[in-house]
Amino acid sequence: MIVILVLIVIACLSVWLVTKWRRVKRYWLERGVPHHPPHPVLGSLTFLQRENPDPLWSSLRRRLTSVFTAAKLRSLNGITVSKAKNLLSRIDIEIQKSEPMDLRKIFTDYTTDVIGESAFGVTSNSLVDGDSIMRKVTREFGSFDLHRGLSWSSIFFFPELVDIFRFSFFPKDTVEVLRKIFRSVIAQRGGYEKEVKDARDLLDALLKIKQEAAKEDEEITEDLLLAQAAIFLLGGFETSGGALSWTIYELAWNPQCQEKLYQEVLETKRKIGGRNFDSAIVSEIPYLDCVIKETLRIYPPMGWLDRISSKEYKIDDNLTIPAGTTVYVNGVGMQMDPQYFPEPEVYNPDRFLPDNERDITPYSYMPFGEGPRNCIGIRFAYQTLRLGLAEIILKYEVRVLPNTPKPTECQVEKNGLLLMPSEKLFVEFVKRDNEFVS
Structure with a gap:
Protein backbone atom coordinates (compact mmCIF):
# COMPACT_ATOMS: atom_id res chain seq x y z
CA MET A 1 0.00 0.00 0.00
CA LEU A 45 15.25 33.42 -14.64
CA THR A 46 11.55 33.85 -13.77
CA PHE A 47 12.39 32.29 -10.40
CA LEU A 48 13.81 35.69 -9.44
CA GLN A 49 10.30 37.11 -9.00
CA ARG A 50 10.06 38.39 -5.46
CA GLU A 51 7.85 40.56 -3.31
CA ASN A 52 8.32 44.17 -4.37
CA PRO A 53 10.36 45.95 -1.63
CA ASP A 54 9.42 49.42 -2.86
CA PRO A 55 8.05 51.00 0.34
CA LEU A 56 11.23 50.35 2.34
CA TRP A 57 13.50 51.00 -0.65
CA SER A 58 11.81 54.33 -1.39
CA SER A 59 12.18 55.49 2.21
CA LEU A 60 15.87 54.58 2.35
CA ARG A 61 16.61 56.05 -1.06
CA ARG A 62 14.94 59.35 -0.24
CA ARG A 63 16.83 59.74 3.00
CA LEU A 64 20.22 58.65 1.63
CA THR A 65 20.04 60.95 -1.38
CA SER A 66 20.84 63.95 0.83
CA VAL A 67 24.39 62.63 1.32
CA PHE A 68 25.16 62.77 -2.39
CA THR A 69 24.12 66.32 -3.28
CA ALA A 70 26.71 68.51 -5.00
CA ALA A 71 27.02 70.67 -1.89
CA LYS A 72 27.69 67.71 0.41
CA LEU A 73 30.26 66.25 -1.96
CA ARG A 74 32.13 69.56 -2.07
CA SER A 75 32.56 69.29 1.68
CA LEU A 76 34.39 65.98 1.11
CA ASN A 77 36.65 67.50 -1.50
CA GLY A 78 39.63 67.82 0.84
CA ILE A 79 39.68 64.07 1.49
CA THR A 80 39.62 63.18 -2.21
CA VAL A 81 42.34 65.73 -3.03
CA SER A 82 44.53 64.34 -0.25
CA LYS A 83 44.05 60.75 -1.40
CA ALA A 84 44.79 61.71 -5.02
CA LYS A 85 48.11 63.16 -3.83
CA ASN A 86 48.79 59.93 -1.93
CA LEU A 87 48.09 58.08 -5.16
CA LEU A 88 50.84 60.02 -6.96
CA SER A 89 53.28 59.31 -4.14
CA ARG A 90 52.43 55.62 -4.30
CA ILE A 91 53.04 55.55 -8.07
CA ASP A 92 56.43 57.24 -7.52
CA ILE A 93 57.36 54.49 -5.07
CA GLU A 94 56.13 51.71 -7.34
CA ILE A 95 58.09 53.10 -10.32
CA GLN A 96 61.33 52.46 -8.43
CA LYS A 97 60.57 48.75 -8.09
CA SER A 98 61.73 46.19 -10.62
CA GLU A 99 58.26 44.78 -11.25
CA PRO A 100 55.47 46.75 -12.98
CA MET A 101 52.58 47.83 -10.79
CA ASP A 102 49.20 46.12 -10.88
CA LEU A 103 46.77 48.88 -11.90
CA ARG A 104 43.74 47.31 -10.29
CA LYS A 105 45.50 46.87 -6.94
CA ILE A 106 46.80 50.41 -6.71
CA PHE A 107 43.54 52.00 -7.82
CA THR A 108 41.37 49.95 -5.47
CA ASP A 109 43.72 51.03 -2.66
CA TYR A 110 42.93 54.60 -3.71
CA THR A 111 39.16 54.17 -3.95
CA THR A 112 39.05 52.28 -0.64
CA ASP A 113 40.84 55.17 1.08
CA VAL A 114 38.48 57.73 -0.44
CA ILE A 115 35.35 55.81 0.54
CA GLY A 116 36.68 54.76 3.94
CA GLU A 117 37.22 58.35 5.06
CA SER A 118 34.49 60.12 3.06
CA ALA A 119 31.64 57.75 3.83
CA PHE A 120 32.61 56.13 7.13
CA GLY A 121 34.89 58.65 8.81
CA VAL A 122 37.50 55.90 9.29
CA THR A 123 41.17 56.71 8.74
CA SER A 124 42.30 54.62 5.77
CA ASN A 125 45.90 54.78 4.55
CA SER A 126 46.07 51.84 2.16
CA LEU A 127 48.06 53.90 -0.33
CA VAL A 128 50.62 54.97 2.25
CA ASP A 129 50.88 51.90 4.48
CA GLY A 130 50.03 49.28 1.88
CA ASP A 131 47.10 48.16 3.99
CA SER A 132 44.34 49.32 6.35
CA ILE A 133 41.38 47.86 8.17
CA MET A 134 39.06 49.11 5.41
CA ARG A 135 41.30 47.60 2.74
CA LYS A 136 41.12 44.23 4.48
CA VAL A 137 37.34 44.49 4.30
CA THR A 138 37.25 45.49 0.63
CA ARG A 139 39.83 42.86 -0.30
CA GLU A 140 37.59 40.18 1.20
CA PHE A 141 34.52 41.69 -0.46
CA GLY A 142 36.27 41.35 -3.81
CA SER A 143 37.44 37.76 -3.29
CA PHE A 144 35.76 34.69 -4.77
CA ASP A 145 35.74 31.03 -3.79
CA LEU A 146 33.52 27.97 -4.15
CA HIS A 147 31.42 28.75 -1.06
CA ARG A 148 30.81 32.30 -2.20
CA GLY A 149 29.91 31.05 -5.66
CA LEU A 150 27.30 28.74 -4.13
CA SER A 151 26.00 31.61 -2.00
CA TRP A 152 25.62 33.98 -4.95
CA SER A 153 24.08 31.29 -7.16
CA SER A 154 21.51 30.47 -4.48
CA ILE A 155 20.67 34.12 -3.83
CA PHE A 156 20.01 34.77 -7.52
CA PHE A 157 18.80 31.38 -8.72
CA PHE A 158 17.50 29.38 -5.75
CA PRO A 159 16.52 31.88 -3.03
CA GLU A 160 14.62 29.19 -1.14
CA LEU A 161 18.00 27.59 -0.28
CA VAL A 162 19.46 30.74 1.28
CA ASP A 163 17.82 30.39 4.69
CA ILE A 164 18.25 26.63 4.75
CA PHE A 165 22.04 26.79 4.28
CA ARG A 166 22.44 30.27 5.81
CA PHE A 167 24.10 31.66 2.69
CA SER A 168 25.25 35.30 2.72
CA PHE A 169 25.97 37.77 -0.07
CA PHE A 170 29.05 39.00 1.80
CA PRO A 171 31.67 36.89 3.63
CA LYS A 172 30.28 36.54 7.16
CA ASP A 173 33.61 37.06 8.95
CA THR A 174 34.21 40.25 6.98
CA VAL A 175 30.72 41.52 7.74
CA GLU A 176 31.49 41.12 11.45
CA VAL A 177 34.67 43.17 11.02
CA LEU A 178 32.65 45.87 9.27
CA ARG A 179 30.05 45.66 12.04
CA LYS A 180 32.75 46.36 14.66
CA ILE A 181 33.96 49.36 12.65
CA PHE A 182 30.37 50.52 12.24
CA ARG A 183 29.61 50.28 15.96
CA SER A 184 32.92 51.85 16.95
CA VAL A 185 32.37 54.96 14.83
CA ILE A 186 28.76 55.27 15.98
CA ALA A 187 29.90 55.08 19.59
CA GLN A 188 32.49 57.79 18.94
CA ARG A 189 29.70 59.99 17.61
CA GLY A 190 27.53 59.57 20.68
CA GLY A 191 25.61 56.39 19.89
CA TYR A 192 22.28 55.81 18.22
CA GLU A 193 20.50 58.17 20.62
CA LYS A 194 22.50 61.33 19.86
CA GLU A 195 20.42 63.35 17.44
CA VAL A 196 21.88 63.89 13.98
CA LYS A 197 20.76 67.25 12.61
CA ASP A 198 22.90 67.44 9.49
CA ALA A 199 24.33 64.27 7.93
CA ARG A 200 28.02 64.82 7.15
CA ASP A 201 28.58 61.42 5.58
CA LEU A 202 26.95 58.07 4.93
CA LEU A 203 27.20 56.92 8.54
CA ASP A 204 25.48 60.07 9.80
CA ALA A 205 22.76 59.56 7.20
CA LEU A 206 22.19 55.98 8.37
CA LEU A 207 21.99 57.13 11.99
CA LYS A 208 19.50 59.81 11.02
CA ILE A 209 17.38 57.28 9.13
CA LYS A 210 17.10 55.09 12.23
CA GLN A 211 16.19 58.08 14.42
CA GLU A 212 13.56 59.40 12.01
CA ALA A 213 12.04 55.95 11.59
CA ALA A 214 11.78 55.53 15.37
CA LYS A 215 9.77 58.77 15.59
CA GLU A 216 7.34 57.27 13.07
CA ASP A 217 7.11 53.96 14.97
CA GLU A 218 9.04 52.20 12.21
CA GLU A 219 11.85 49.84 13.14
CA ILE A 220 15.11 50.06 11.21
CA THR A 221 17.46 47.33 12.39
CA GLU A 222 21.21 47.57 12.65
CA ASP A 223 21.50 44.79 10.07
CA LEU A 224 19.56 46.88 7.56
CA LEU A 225 21.80 49.89 8.16
CA LEU A 226 24.91 47.74 7.94
CA ALA A 227 23.66 46.29 4.66
CA GLN A 228 23.44 49.79 3.16
CA ALA A 229 27.00 50.56 4.30
CA ALA A 230 28.31 47.27 2.91
CA ILE A 231 26.58 47.72 -0.44
CA PHE A 232 27.93 51.25 -0.79
CA LEU A 233 31.44 50.05 0.01
CA LEU A 234 31.25 47.10 -2.41
CA GLY A 235 29.57 49.15 -5.12
CA GLY A 236 32.05 52.00 -4.86
CA PHE A 237 35.59 50.78 -4.31
CA GLU A 238 35.75 48.02 -6.96
CA THR A 239 33.76 49.78 -9.68
CA SER A 240 35.72 53.04 -9.47
CA GLY A 241 39.05 51.22 -9.10
CA GLY A 242 38.22 49.10 -12.12
CA ALA A 243 37.18 52.13 -14.16
CA LEU A 244 40.50 53.86 -13.44
CA SER A 245 42.39 50.69 -14.38
CA TRP A 246 40.64 50.33 -17.73
CA THR A 247 41.00 54.07 -18.44
CA ILE A 248 44.75 54.18 -17.87
CA TYR A 249 45.22 51.01 -19.89
CA GLU A 250 43.18 52.35 -22.82
CA LEU A 251 45.01 55.69 -22.75
CA ALA A 252 48.35 53.90 -22.99
CA TRP A 253 47.13 52.15 -26.14
CA ASN A 254 45.53 55.34 -27.51
CA PRO A 255 48.24 58.00 -27.17
CA GLN A 256 46.34 60.50 -29.30
CA CYS A 257 43.48 60.46 -26.79
CA GLN A 258 45.96 60.69 -23.92
CA GLU A 259 47.69 63.71 -25.46
CA LYS A 260 44.40 65.50 -26.02
CA LEU A 261 43.44 64.90 -22.38
CA TYR A 262 46.88 65.97 -21.15
CA GLN A 263 46.70 69.28 -23.02
CA GLU A 264 43.31 70.12 -21.49
CA VAL A 265 44.44 69.13 -18.00
CA LEU A 266 47.69 71.13 -18.38
CA GLU A 267 45.85 74.19 -19.67
CA THR A 268 43.47 74.05 -16.71
CA LYS A 269 46.34 73.68 -14.25
CA ARG A 270 48.11 76.70 -15.73
CA LYS A 271 44.95 78.74 -15.28
CA ILE A 272 44.70 77.95 -11.56
CA GLY A 273 48.45 78.23 -10.92
CA GLY A 274 49.52 77.03 -7.50
CA ARG A 275 46.04 75.95 -6.42
CA ASN A 276 45.21 72.27 -6.16
CA PHE A 277 42.73 70.61 -8.45
CA ASP A 278 39.39 70.26 -6.71
CA SER A 279 36.06 68.72 -7.65
CA ALA A 280 34.69 71.96 -9.13
CA ILE A 281 37.78 72.63 -11.26
CA VAL A 282 38.12 69.14 -12.75
CA SER A 283 34.40 69.00 -13.53
CA GLU A 284 35.05 71.83 -16.01
CA ILE A 285 37.58 69.84 -18.08
CA PRO A 286 35.35 68.63 -20.94
CA TYR A 287 37.55 65.89 -22.36
CA LEU A 288 38.12 64.41 -18.91
CA ASP A 289 34.46 63.43 -18.71
CA CYS A 290 34.55 62.20 -22.32
CA VAL A 291 37.38 59.81 -21.47
CA ILE A 292 35.63 58.49 -18.36
CA LYS A 293 32.34 58.03 -20.19
CA GLU A 294 33.97 56.18 -23.07
CA THR A 295 35.66 53.81 -20.61
CA LEU A 296 32.33 53.18 -18.91
CA ARG A 297 30.73 52.54 -22.31
CA ILE A 298 33.11 49.68 -23.11
CA TYR A 299 33.60 48.51 -19.52
CA PRO A 300 30.44 49.30 -17.54
CA PRO A 301 30.77 48.16 -13.91
CA MET A 302 27.93 45.69 -14.45
CA GLY A 303 26.97 44.32 -17.82
CA TRP A 304 23.28 44.18 -17.04
CA LEU A 305 20.49 45.78 -15.05
CA ASP A 306 17.62 43.88 -13.47
CA ARG A 307 14.25 45.34 -12.66
CA ILE A 308 10.83 44.01 -11.67
CA SER A 309 7.85 45.42 -13.56
CA SER A 310 5.60 47.17 -11.06
CA LYS A 311 2.59 46.91 -13.37
CA GLU A 312 1.51 45.24 -16.59
CA TYR A 313 3.44 46.81 -19.46
CA LYS A 314 2.45 46.55 -23.11
CA ILE A 315 5.42 46.50 -25.50
CA ASP A 316 3.42 46.00 -28.69
CA ASP A 317 0.42 44.03 -29.95
CA ASN A 318 2.24 40.73 -29.46
CA LEU A 319 3.95 41.28 -26.14
CA THR A 320 2.74 42.40 -22.74
CA ILE A 321 5.02 42.01 -19.73
CA PRO A 322 2.96 40.90 -16.72
CA ALA A 323 3.31 42.76 -13.44
CA GLY A 324 5.95 41.19 -11.22
CA THR A 325 8.08 39.89 -14.09
CA THR A 326 11.84 40.17 -13.66
CA VAL A 327 13.32 41.99 -16.66
CA TYR A 328 17.02 41.96 -17.48
CA VAL A 329 18.46 44.82 -19.55
CA ASN A 330 21.60 43.99 -21.54
CA GLY A 331 23.47 47.23 -20.87
CA VAL A 332 26.86 46.20 -22.24
CA GLY A 333 25.14 44.75 -25.32
CA MET A 334 23.56 48.10 -26.15
CA GLN A 335 26.74 50.05 -25.44
CA MET A 336 28.70 47.81 -27.80
CA ASP A 337 26.01 47.76 -30.49
CA PRO A 338 27.09 49.47 -33.77
CA GLN A 339 23.49 50.59 -34.22
CA TYR A 340 24.02 53.00 -31.33
CA PHE A 341 27.79 53.42 -31.26
CA PRO A 342 29.54 53.06 -34.64
CA GLU A 343 32.78 51.04 -34.48
CA PRO A 344 32.02 50.10 -30.88
CA GLU A 345 35.37 48.42 -30.22
CA VAL A 346 37.26 51.62 -31.06
CA TYR A 347 38.12 53.71 -28.00
CA ASN A 348 36.82 57.12 -29.04
CA PRO A 349 36.04 59.63 -26.25
CA ASP A 350 34.94 62.14 -28.90
CA ARG A 351 31.59 60.33 -28.91
CA PHE A 352 30.82 62.21 -25.72
CA LEU A 353 31.79 65.72 -26.78
CA PRO A 354 28.75 67.99 -26.30
CA ASP A 355 27.90 68.23 -30.01
CA ASN A 356 28.09 64.44 -30.40
CA GLU A 357 26.58 63.33 -27.11
CA ARG A 358 23.21 64.83 -27.91
CA ASP A 359 22.91 62.43 -30.85
CA ILE A 360 23.23 59.32 -28.64
CA THR A 361 19.98 57.38 -28.51
CA PRO A 362 18.36 57.85 -25.08
CA TYR A 363 18.74 54.85 -22.75
CA SER A 364 21.35 53.17 -24.96
CA TYR A 365 24.09 54.29 -22.54
CA MET A 366 23.44 53.31 -18.92
CA PRO A 367 26.60 52.48 -16.95
CA PHE A 368 24.96 53.94 -13.83
CA GLY A 369 21.42 52.94 -14.74
CA GLU A 370 18.77 55.53 -15.54
CA GLY A 371 15.74 57.15 -13.96
CA PRO A 372 14.77 57.21 -10.27
CA ARG A 373 16.67 53.96 -9.60
CA ASN A 374 19.98 55.02 -11.09
CA CYS A 375 23.17 54.64 -9.04
CA ILE A 376 22.87 56.87 -5.98
CA GLY A 377 26.65 57.34 -5.87
CA ILE A 378 27.14 58.60 -9.44
CA ARG A 379 28.34 62.07 -8.37
CA PHE A 380 30.67 60.58 -5.78
CA ALA A 381 32.11 58.20 -8.40
CA TYR A 382 32.75 60.97 -10.92
CA GLN A 383 34.42 63.14 -8.27
CA THR A 384 36.77 60.27 -7.32
CA LEU A 385 37.56 59.37 -10.94
CA ARG A 386 38.09 62.94 -12.18
CA LEU A 387 40.52 63.94 -9.45
CA GLY A 388 42.54 60.75 -9.60
CA LEU A 389 42.78 60.73 -13.40
CA ALA A 390 43.58 64.46 -13.73
CA GLU A 391 46.45 64.20 -11.22
CA ILE A 392 47.91 61.13 -12.93
CA ILE A 393 47.77 62.51 -16.47
CA LEU A 394 49.27 65.85 -15.40
CA LYS A 395 52.29 64.13 -13.86
CA TYR A 396 52.78 61.01 -16.00
CA GLU A 397 52.64 59.81 -19.53
CA VAL A 398 51.44 56.20 -19.61
CA ARG A 399 52.92 53.89 -22.24
CA VAL A 400 52.32 50.36 -23.45
CA LEU A 401 54.66 47.74 -22.05
CA PRO A 402 56.01 45.03 -24.37
CA ASN A 403 54.14 41.73 -24.57
CA THR A 404 50.97 43.06 -23.00
CA PRO A 405 47.58 42.36 -24.63
CA LYS A 406 45.63 44.95 -26.55
CA PRO A 407 42.53 46.19 -24.71
CA THR A 408 40.31 44.20 -27.09
CA GLU A 409 42.26 41.06 -26.17
CA CYS A 410 41.83 41.47 -22.41
CA GLN A 411 39.43 39.11 -20.69
CA VAL A 412 37.02 39.97 -17.91
CA GLU A 413 36.59 37.91 -14.76
CA LYS A 414 34.26 34.98 -15.20
CA ASN A 415 33.76 34.66 -11.44
CA GLY A 416 32.09 37.70 -9.96
CA LEU A 417 29.33 40.22 -10.54
CA LEU A 418 31.41 43.07 -11.96
CA LEU A 419 33.21 43.49 -15.28
CA MET A 420 36.73 43.53 -13.87
CA PRO A 421 39.92 42.45 -15.71
CA SER A 422 40.71 38.78 -15.18
CA GLU A 423 44.44 39.42 -15.54
CA LYS A 424 46.76 42.06 -14.14
CA LEU A 425 47.00 45.20 -16.26
CA PHE A 426 50.41 46.86 -16.53
CA VAL A 427 51.60 50.10 -18.14
CA GLU A 428 54.76 52.17 -17.92
CA PHE A 429 54.52 55.47 -16.01
CA VAL A 430 56.94 58.13 -17.30
CA LYS A 431 57.23 61.49 -15.54
CA ARG A 432 56.32 64.42 -17.74
CA ASP A 433 58.41 67.49 -18.30
CA ASN A 434 56.26 70.42 -17.21
CA GLU A 435 56.51 73.11 -14.55
CA PHE A 436 54.21 71.23 -12.16
CA VAL A 437 56.24 68.03 -11.95
CA SER A 438 59.10 67.98 -9.48
Missing part, protein backbone atom coordinates in the same frame (compact mmCIF):
# COMPACT_ATOMS: atom_id res chain seq x y z
CA ILE A 2 2.80 2.42 0.91
CA VAL A 3 4.61 1.63 -2.34
CA ILE A 4 1.46 2.34 -4.37
CA LEU A 5 0.97 5.64 -2.53
CA VAL A 6 4.57 6.66 -3.22
CA LEU A 7 4.15 5.79 -6.90
CA ILE A 8 0.97 7.87 -7.10
CA VAL A 9 2.75 10.85 -5.50
CA ILE A 10 5.69 10.50 -7.92
CA ALA A 11 3.32 10.21 -10.87
CA CYS A 12 1.37 13.32 -9.82
CA LEU A 13 4.58 15.24 -9.26
CA SER A 14 5.90 14.17 -12.66
CA VAL A 15 2.71 15.30 -14.39
CA TRP A 16 2.88 18.63 -12.58
CA LEU A 17 6.53 19.15 -13.52
CA VAL A 18 5.93 18.29 -17.18
CA THR A 19 2.93 20.64 -17.33
CA LYS A 20 4.87 23.44 -15.70
CA TRP A 21 7.88 22.85 -17.96
CA ARG A 22 5.73 23.03 -21.10
CA ARG A 23 4.22 26.29 -19.90
CA VAL A 24 7.63 27.79 -19.14
CA LYS A 25 9.10 26.55 -22.42
CA ARG A 26 6.37 28.21 -24.50
CA TYR A 27 6.09 31.41 -22.43
CA TRP A 28 8.15 33.73 -24.66
CA LEU A 29 7.43 31.71 -27.82
CA GLU A 30 3.71 32.41 -27.53
CA ARG A 31 4.48 36.11 -27.19
CA GLY A 32 6.69 36.29 -30.25
CA VAL A 33 9.81 37.31 -28.33
CA PRO A 34 13.23 36.19 -29.67
CA HIS A 35 14.86 34.14 -26.95
CA HIS A 36 17.19 31.30 -26.07
CA PRO A 37 15.39 28.05 -25.22
CA PRO A 38 14.86 27.97 -21.45
CA HIS A 39 16.77 25.59 -19.23
CA PRO A 40 14.59 22.87 -17.68
CA VAL A 41 15.83 23.83 -14.21
CA LEU A 42 16.74 27.53 -14.47
CA GLY A 43 14.00 28.46 -16.94
CA SER A 44 14.40 32.08 -18.07
